[in-house]
Amino acid sequence: MAKIRSIGWAAAQDPIYGVDHDNIEPELTVENWEDKAIVRSGLYIWVTEGRLRNDDGSEERCYSVQIYSDQQGRDREKDFACLHEALAYANLLGDAEGEWPDERGSTAYITMFPGFGFGPITTELPTDKEGS
Numbered sequence: 001m002a003k004i005r006s007i008g009w010a011a012a013q014d015p016i017y018g019v020d021h022d023n024i025e026p027e028l029t030v031e032n033w034e035d036k037a038i039v040r041s042g043l044y045i046w047v048t049e050g051r052l053r054n055d056d057g058s059e060e061r062c063y064s065v066q067i068y069s070d071q072q073g074r075d076r077e078k079d080f081a082c083l084h085e086a087l088a089y090a091n092l093l094g095d096a097e098g099e100w101p102d103e104r105g106s107t108a109y110i111t112m113f114p115g116f117g118f119g120p121i122t123t124e125l126p127t128d129k130e131g132s
Helices: 083-091
Strands: 003-006 038-040 043-054 059-069 073-080 107-112 121-126
Touching (some): 043 083, 073 083
Antiparallel strands (some): 003 043, 043 059, 059 073, 107 121
């Protein structure tokens, strides 16, 4: 049975918008998980809410623990049916916070075709925190 996962729009703490230390808390709770992240063992961790759609068209709510690191980029870790389970899992992923990721703004990408017979060229344009 196949499932389609939909998470909607990215929240403020999603690193797609950059990493801001103001969005990092010591622990994820029922009150702050929608717009805050935590750091465990140097990994930037946050929880998203989404929907799983089954083959029969029915939907179930799910909570996904997302992980980001400066070295590896983004990785979805695990889905949970219950928010409390997702928060507990995220908060217990490491013994200590570790080094926080560097603050940065969002990254824009520009792709262009330089001319006939040449493939596309993509340029990455990172922004600093203040410029994002």
